[in-house]
Amino acid sequence: MSVFWSCFIIVITAGMIVGCLWLLFANARGTPGESTGHVWDDDLREWNNPLPRWWLNLFILTVVFAVGYLVFYPGLGNFGGRLGWTSTKQMQARLDEITAKRKAVYASLAGKDIPALAKDAAAQSLGRAVFLNNCAGCHGADARGAVGFPNLTDNDWLYGGEPEQIVETVTHGRHGVMPAIGAALPPEAQQALLDFVPYWSDAKLDPARREAGMKQFALTCAPCHGADGKGNIALGAPNLTDDIWLFKGGREGVQQTIMKGRESIMPAHESILSPDEIRMVASYVYSLSHGGDAHVAVQDSKP
Numbered sequence: 001m002s003v004f005w006s007c008f009i010i011v012i013t014a015g016m017i018v019g020c021l022w023l024l025f026a027n028a029r030g031t032p033g034e035s036t037g038h039v040w041d042d043d044l045r046e047w048n049n050p051l052p053r054w055w056l057n058l059f060i061l062t063v064v065f066a067v068g069y070l071v072f073y074p075g076l077g078n079f080g081g082r083l084g085w086t087s088t089k090q091m092q093a094r095l096d097e098i099t100a101k102r103k104a105v106y107a108s109l110a111g112k113d114i115p116a117l118a119k120d121a122a123a124q125s126l127g128r129a130v131f132l133n134n135c136a137g138c139h140g141a142d143a144r145g146a147v148g149f150p151n152l153t154d155n156d157w158l159y160g161g162e163p164e165q166i167v168e169t170v171t172h173g174r175h176g177v178m179p180a181i182g183a184a185l186p187p188e189a190q191q192a193l194l195d196f197v198p199y200w201s202d203a204k205l206d207p208a209r210r211e212a213g214m215k216q217f218a219l220t221c222a223p224c225h226g227a228d229g230k231g232n233i234a235l236g237a238p239n240l241t242d243d244i245w246l247f248k249g250g251r252e253g254v255q256q257t258i259m260k261g262r263e264s265i266m267p268a269h270e271s272i273l274s275p276d277e278i279r280m281v282a283s284y285v286y287s288l289s290h291g292g293d294a295h296v297a298v299q300d301s302k303p
Ligand code: HEC
Pocket: 130, 131, 134, 135, 136, 137, 138, 139, 148, 149, 150, 152, 156, 157, 158, 159, 160, 161, 166, 169, 170, 174, 175, 176, 177, 236, 264, 265, 266, 267, 269, 281, 282, 285
């Protein structure tokens, strides 16, 4: 603050305190029984009684408090107060305290692998906090996903659900591309696929339809989705046989996928999260599909 503004504030603050004292003492004395001469509604008179003593003392106490406060804490322009207190220092001290606590927790978890962390309540509480702050916006607070955003609780994985695979997904991100491959096929081939792919998991599907579909599938789709249609984690090509759909299922959804293609991006988090945070959130995700009751218990405890 410049010298001018500092002086300006000191003058106003000191002036206010002096003004308060003056006002108090100027009004402290009165003459009991004497009227000020002000009369309202014919008979409502204002008496010139002095302030009650206890009341006056209370006011004086507040002035003393104000002076004491200004000596020890910042309030008079650039004068920082004898204690050297600032809000920035106070916040930094709180932050250091939290960081130290967190470091200690991370240190105590350092030796555990992800399946072990998934069963550790402290790790799950940290992981859940990271999840809610960084992942819930896309995958949902309950991690059940939405159209185009995979459900992370169902143990059906595009890129694999082993600890290292989850860490890899979160650290470096993923980019799934399904080309608009159907648009290049003759109409009979499109029909054969649409008569079959949406109903793959249906055991009652007409065998002739299945066979015709399979034939076309082997030609155009198997390189990515696998000959058995169970997907390929190297490409993030979904399993098409389990009736779990990342996008819309049914004939219409599948038609849209193969005619227009699909593209999804899971952003990399290596520049946003520390390796410790990634380990915690990966263990949380791991717990969701590995019977971990840890996350259920954690929901009620504060992170
Ligand atoms: C901007 C949206 C977005 C955010 C934020 C996001 N994700 Fe994702 N995530 C996606 C999408 C989209 C996919 C699917 C990518 C694909 O199909 O290629 C995905 C895929 C994944 C997968 C792979 C699922 C599988 O079946 O293999 C995991 C695990 C995952 N995310 C975890 C996380 C975690 C943990 C976070 C927070 C640290 C997070 N995601 C933040 C959009 C997001």
